[in-house]
Amino acid sequence: MSSDPWGRVDEAGTVYVRTAEGEKVVGSWQAGSPEEALAYFERKYEGLVVEIGLLERRVRTTDLSAKDARTAIGHIREQVDQHHAVGDLDALRHRLDQLDQVVGERQEERRVSKARQGEEARRAKEELVAEAEQLADSEQWRVAGERLRALVDTWKGLPRLDRKTDDELWHRFSHARSAFSKRRKAHFAALDAQREEARRTKEKLVAEAQELSGSTDWGPTAARYRELMASWKAAGRAQRDAEEDLWNRFRGAQDVFFQARSAAFSERDAEQRENLTRKEELAAEAEKLLPVTDLRAARAAFRSVNERWEAIGHVPRDARPRIEGRMQAVERAIEEAEEAEWRRTNPEARARAAGLTGQLQSAVDKLRSQVDAARAAGNHAKADKLARELEGRQALLDQALKGLQEFGG
Structure with missing residues (x-):
């Protein structure tokens, strides 16, 4: 008979393993010595140890599912419970129990994590839906459209929820996108109609611009x-x-007109500057007639100058008041000389002036006598009143005498 701390072989070749519940039959061995029998079943035990170690490592370091892990644990436990190995089978059962507990803990952690991820995904999708519904009313067509496309990409990257919740959120999300797309399509359709109307209007404007x-x-x-x-x-x-294209045609038509006008105005300005030079020479010639000493000669000379003036044409607008003012000043001086000559040689006017002067002289002489008489009589109030009246008549007489002198009187 042969034995070790965990098993033995009896004389009949039966192999036993020692457990906390007592010895259990491992199997029968007839092919060799008892030592070889124990060594064989000990190797089977070591194989179980290795298998449990590998399973423990997979549970700790991989995403092995709880179902697959428990299936593997059950397979090893079945081998241990069949007592087909020699070794500390109770230690193996304890390791399997601990591993099963770890799998349960991992399963619970994953359940909690999945629930947390699901809740986070639900909140994230609700936020996406809320933003999409807000964007559905936006008129920032390009920005909102790009943002909605980005929201779709974000949605695709989130995990699915339970079917009912996921379908309800997706329906709201899709409805918001559709509402925005319809509004954007209607907006651009209206914009296209407006632009077509603008094109037709501008075609007419271009045609008229080209005609002008x-x-x-x-x-x-x-x-x-x-x-x-x-x-x-x-x-x-x-x-x-x-x-x-419309703008280039419209602007081109304007450029043709305004360039032609500019050329015409340049030619006109050059002509008017030349006219100004000639009129300045005539104005200087007219100014030499002043002061008027020979009215007949001055009148004839001015008429000659004025005829040549009228034949010249326009001068630059900003110079017109100055140059015309010089000619007008000469013309006024000649007219004033004519009026003075007329007054001096008009017999009727002279007679009227002489008659008025005589009447005023008689009135002055009469008032002077009345003043002297009132003072002699001691009536000073009357004398003062008559003196004031005398003063006024004397002033009129002085003016009449001055006028009479103009007639050579």
């Missing part, structure tokens, strides 16, 4: 171009490709 480009009616045509530009701005924008 050859006009030489500078003022009214320039005013009409300003009106066309105001209409262009009010029309809004056409489609991008059409807008650039």
Whole structure:
């Protein structure tokens, strides 16, 4: 008979293993010595130890499911319970019990983690739905559209929830996206209609601008171009490709007109500057007639100057008041000389002036006598009153005498 701390072989070749419940038959051995029998069943025990160690490592370091782990534990436990090995089978059972407890703890941890992840996923999807519903009313079409696409990508990266909850949230999310897409489509359809209307309006503006480009009616045509530009701005924008072409044609027509007008104005300005030089020479010639000493000669000379003046034409607008003012000053001086000559040579006016002077002289002489008489009579109040009246008549007499002198009197 042969034995070790965990087993023995009896004379009949029966192999036993020692357990806490007593000896258990491992098997029968007839092929060799008892020592070889114990060594064989000890190797089977070592195989179980290795198998349990590997399973423990897989449970600790991999994502082995609880179901697969318990299946493996049950398979090893079945071998241990069949007592087909020699060794500390009770220690193996204890290790298997501990491993089964670890698997249970891991299973609970995973359940809690899964529940937590599910709750986090639910909150995340609810937040995505809330943001999508808010974006559904946005008119920031490009920004909101890009954000909604990003929300879809985020949604796809989240774990699924229970079917009912996941379907309800997805329905709200999808409805918000659809509502935004419909509004955006309607907006751009209306915008396309507006742009088409703007294109048609601008085609008409371009046609009129091109028709006006050859006009030489500078003022009214320039005013009409300003009106066309105001209409262009009010029309809004056409489609991008059409807008650039329309603008180039519209602007090109304006450029043709305004370049022609600029050239015409440049030619006109040069002519008017030349006119100004000639009129300045005539103004200087007219100013030499002053002061008027020979009225007839001055009048004739001024008429000659004025005829040449009228034949010259326009001068620059900013110089017009100054140059015309010089001629007008000479003309006024000649007119004043004519009026003075007329007054001096008019017999009727002279007679009226002489008659008025005589009447005023008689009135002055009479008042002076009345003043002297009142003072002689001691009536000073009356004398003062008559003296004031005398003073006024004397002033009128002085003016009449001065006028009479103008007639050579």
